[in-house]
Amino acid sequence: MRRIAPEIKAEHVRHRKKIDRKRYYGKTANKYPKRAWTDEEIRLVLDHSIPDSELSEKIGRSLKGIQEKRRRLKKAEENKQQEA
Numbered sequence: 001m002r003r004i005a006p007e008i009k010a011e012h013v014r015h016r017k018k019i020d021r022k023r024y025y026g027k028t029a030n031k032y033p034k035r036a037w038t039d040e041e042i043r044l045v046l047d048h049s050i051p052d053s054e055l056s057e058k059i060g061r062s063l064k065g066i067q068e069k070r071r072r073l074k075k076a077e078e079n080k081q082q083e084a
Contacts, residue, residue: 024063032065037069041061042069042073045066045069045070046070052067
């Protein structure tokens with residue numbers, strides 16, 4: 001059996017992860033037009049009761065957009081709590 005140097009193996013793993021990530025997010029990237037978030041969409045994003053892939057189709061937003069919106073909303077909430 002051929003041995004692979006650890007640094008080459010690590011580079012291969014990083015490369016595969018990058019390809020997989022592009023494939024996963026590419027399913028919905030640029031599929032939907034940009035528009036303002038509604039209160040109902042924000043509620044569904046924060047509720048997190050259904051998988052993001054299903055939510056993406058339901059509200060017409062990309063997976064990355066949903067995840068980024070959730071991250072920003074949670075961060076804003078944490079900042080409010082720290083200020084209080």
